[in-house]
Every structure is written in structure tokens, then in C-alpha cells.
Amino acid sequence: MDQERLDTILSRYEGDAADLIPVLQDIQDQYSYLPKDELKVVAQKLNVPLTRIFSVATFYKMFSLIPKGRHQIRVCLGTTCHLRGGPRLMESFSHRLGVEPGYTTKDMQFSLETVGCLGSCAQAPVAMIDDKYFGRLATDKVPKILKLYKN
């Protein structure tokens, strides 16, 4: 375990139980997942039971207990996107990357997942890669977009 790296994150907070989610978000951002040993330290430092951390970490979709890829692909399957070809878009990403939603490619480059709604229904169907939105996405644009992120 990289104690220093974790301490840097923890040093930004007061160490209250209320800091739990922001701390977990920082760990998720930096490590691309929530490592078990780190969570045990967080439990001690913030004085929250490990059960609570496990509960929070498994509840929110933004957290993962297994390592995620370098880029997060989120394909929207909210009502509007669903109607406007979201499932086909999902299939296309899944097919090109060779992974099912919820999984990460072998080279740890991409994690693929579905989301409920990205809040841009006017742009349906929408996908998000890391912090960037891709609206009115047709399946024929998928290879091009993936290329931007490969290497």
C-alpha cells in the first residue's frame, strides 16, 4: 500500500465522518478504484465503521472495488436515449472493445458501463468518455471516437 499517496488525500480533509464520500471520490479518481487496504485506513482515520464504507462504496455507481480502465465510457440508456438507439450504441461499443458493460478491457484502457440518464436528453443518444459528452452519437462514429482515446 502506498501510504504517502493516501496520506496526501487524507490531509486535505478534516477527518470527519462527513468527509467519507469526498475522500472515496479522491481515491477513486487517483487509483481508478477503491483498494481494500486503503479503505481500512480510511475507516480508522475518519472513525467510521468499515461496514459503512463498504455500504457506500457498493451503493454508488461512481465507486468500484475492482480496478477500472484508464478511460471510462458511459453509454446512456435513460428513457430518451433508449428510444433513440442507446442499446445499439452500447452494442457497438461493446463489440468494438470486446467487453460487456460493467467490465474493463484486458489492456486496462477502457471500462464500459451503462448509466440511467446523463441529463442531456436533447442530444440523445449520448455517451460520455471520461468528462466529455458525445451527443447524437451514431454507431458509425464509434470507431473514430475510440481512436481518439487509444494509444
Place this chain on the structure above:
Amino acid sequence: MVWKITDETFETITEEVILSIDGISLRAPQGQSLLMAARHHGFDIPTLCHHSDLPSEGNCRLCLVEIGEHPRTRLVNSCTYPVEAGLLVQTASEKVLQGRRMVLELLLARCPKAKIVQDLAAQMGIYESRFKTDDPEELCILCGLCVRACREVVGVSAISMAHRTPGKLVATPFLEAAEACIGCGSCAFICPTGVIPYTEKDGVRTIWGRDFPLQPCNVCGNFIAPTAQLEHWAKITGDPVEHYFVCKDCR
């Protein structure tokens, strides 16, 4: 609740409110839940996830009541809704019964074999559910009594809810043997459907994936409780742990 300290005695002065339950005006102390107020006055409201020694969480939704004045009424969980002055409450209106039947059907779809759910459903005339059952052997109704008992009464918080529906379950951290568990068995004891696996054999209690040796009484030799639990008591009371190695009959 207002606390007033008089000479040497504590006197509780509780403000009361007047509300109406099923058309009957009655008093209830401020801050009390509708459920407790109604039960106190003899109204029958079924519950699954309520326990008087634990904070209410409103998980099972069986205790639904209808509040407000026609036509602006709504259903609320009586276990988490506090009494209000002038509130009109109905515990057995058509809307309530319909809601309750729906809840029971959903519970029955989740746990078709849970005796307590079957019984409650039968009381409402429900013997089967129109909804799909995922796992016919499922017995956990996710009432959260075990989680609350472990956190609030035992004070160790060794188990919690994990994941989200439909995969939600009661679990130890990382689904591993629970480090924080003291093997007290409170969770298994309080479980209304008896789904928490628990065995006791040759002086060892097994629960949540861990084996807890039981402590024999220093005098009579009968098993008292898991040593880990007695150590936990010693820790919170500050007494030497040996103090607890004598069972209550031999003290």
C-alpha cells in the same frame, strides 16, 4: 420532549398534541411516531421492520397509513412519521389496505417461503403474488433489523446493507469474515425470517464466516457466550474480563 429539573428529581414534561386516528380524537406526546401513537391506543398496524428498541427506518412499508384531508391525502410510513397537531390519520382506509396488499405481494414475490410474510399476507387474503420471484429460496426481506441491532444495541457495526437493489444484501465488509463481529448472535436472534446462518457445535459458534470459541463458566463449566463477546463487554465496561467468566447462575 422538554426536560425540567426540579429539586433532586427529573420530571419529564412532554408536550402533547391532539390528532385524529380513524375518526377518534386522541392525545399523543410530541415527537412520537404515528405508529406508536396508534398502537398505544389500540389500533392494529402490522409491521415487519419495526422494533421498539431500534430506530425506525421505514424499510418494509407495511405500516402505511393515510394522512390528510380528502381529497388531498397521502400514504406515509407511520413508523417514521411523527404525530402532528390536528392531523387526520386513517389506518384502515381502502387506500391503506390496497397499499398494504401491494407491499405484501411484493414481499411475497421476494420471499415466497418466508413464514412471517406468508402469515401476514394470508391475513390480508393474499396467497400468491402476481410478481416474478427471482430466487424461490430467498428469505431475507431486507428489513435491516440485524444491521440496526448490531450497530445500535451491540455497538460494533459488523454488518451492513451492501449494493443496490436488485442485488442488495446484508453483508460483512468485502463479504469476508467480519473482523468487527463479536459473535453475539443478536443479528440472528432478531431476524424475523431466521435467515442468518448460525451454528453452535463443540463449544464453537460459527456466524458470518467466523468461528467463535465459547467461554465456559469458571464455576459450573457451562458455556456462557463467545469469549470475544465477553472481551467486548470488558472493554466497554472497563471491568477485568475474568469478571465475565462466571455465568449469571453462579454469581
